[in-house]
Amino acid sequence: MSFTETNRGCDFDAAWLEKVPYINSNPIVQLVNSFIEKRLPLLKGKQRAAWLLRAITCIDLTTLAGDDTSSNVTRLCQKAAEPLPMDTVAALGLADSDLVIRTAAICVYPSRVSDAVEALNRMNLYPKIGVASVAAGFPSGQYSLKTRLEEIRGAVANGATEIDIVIDRSLVLTKQWKPLYDELKQMKEACGPHAHMKSILATGELGSLTNVYKASLVAMMAGSDFIKTSTGKETVNATLVVSYVMCRAIGDYYRQVGYKVGFKPAGGIRTANDALQYLILIKEQLGKEWLNADLFRIGASGLLLDIQKELHHFATGYYPKVNDYLFE
Numbered sequence: 001m002s003f004t005e006t007n008r009g010c011d012f013d014a015a016w017l018e019k020v021p022y023i024n025s026n027p028i029v030q031l032v033n034s035f036i037e038k039r040l041p042l043l044k045g046k047q048r049a050a051w052l053l054r055a056i057t058c059i060d061l062t063t064l065a066g067d068d069t070s071s072n073v074t075r076l077c078q079k080a081a082e083p084l085p086m087d088t089v090a091a092l093g094l095a096d097s098d099l100v101i102r103t104a105a106i107c108v109y110p111s112r113v114s115d116a117v118e119a120l121n122r123m124n125l126y127p128k129i130g131v132a133s134v135a136a137g138f139p140s141g142q143y144s145l146k147t148r149l150e151e152i153r154g155a156v157a158n159g160a161t162e163i164d165i166v167i168d169r170s171l172v173l174t175k176q177w178k179p180l181y182d183e184l185k186q187m188k189e190a191c192g193p194h195a196h197m198k199s200i201l202a203t204g205e206l207g208s209l210t211n212v213y214k215a216s217l218v219a220m221m222a223g224s225d226f227i228k229t230s231t232g233k234e235t236v237n238a239t240l241v242v243s244y245v246m247c248r249a250i251g252d253y254y255r256q257v258g259y260k261v262g263f264k265p266a267g268g269i270r271t272a273n274d275a276l277q278y279l280i281l282i283k284e285q286l287g288k289e290w291l292n293a294d295l296f297r298i299g300a301s302g303l304l305l306d307i308q309k310e311l312h313h314f315a316t317g318y319y320p321k322v323n324d325y326l327f328e
């Protein structure tokens, strides 16, 4: 990953938000289902394998558990560096190629950032593999702004290269768009000039698709480098329908303001098919240029195993059993 100073924000535009029409979910559900049903079966054989490899390079490999320790964070970093077993890499014909398959980043709690930085440094992969820290009172956002900002600064000081902040959903539910913008501007400032800010909207708690669209716009106006669906801790996490709405907002923002903002679905993405559906959606909505780790991430703790199994089967004709992974 390259880290350049980013400035994707613009002034708060209340008139733009007022013009946003009511967004009805029914036609979007039908539209999304119909194009995914058509496109997904068309991805077969080598093309499907290539898309799965692409998906791996866009994963923010995540552990966000109360029992995380330096050991499991170290193992996560090793997985991020070598997400596919050697025999799969060899069978795919990638062993001698220049193509290095790694995940884009790992994603951890703020107190595990130093462990991740140390582990990646030992492999000379920091910051080639990014260290994303959740912050700002993850997952609820229900803390004072002061402590939320301090948490961001602390994670950056410990070496986080990306900060996944959560928004205060109460500001959306009470339509306080300008206060939301002001908070997010301060969070972006707390990230400093190098750490990228991903804004988690927690769409499952925003009440309506219209709110999802408006919150997406406000997060982008405030300078977010990415907008992200969910923490993985809400009752409803990433869905294709909210992703469609967020991608519409990203496309509209790009046409109006001129900045490309990234998209990160997260929460409950577990299978190769789940991942491919998001890739199809992004390509359809935003175009091929968004299909890389600078503009697209998948936040997932449990997706890699399913992709590993499918690629192994594709390359060798053998479906590994769970036991095959026990001693990795």
Ligand SMILES: O=C[C@H](O)COP(=O)(O)O
Binding pocket: 062, 064, 107, 230, 231, 232, 233, 266, 267, 268, 269, 299, 300, 301, 302, 303
């Ligand atoms: O940001 C990433 C999410 O917390 C991951 O959610 P997951 O554990 O459901 O994959």
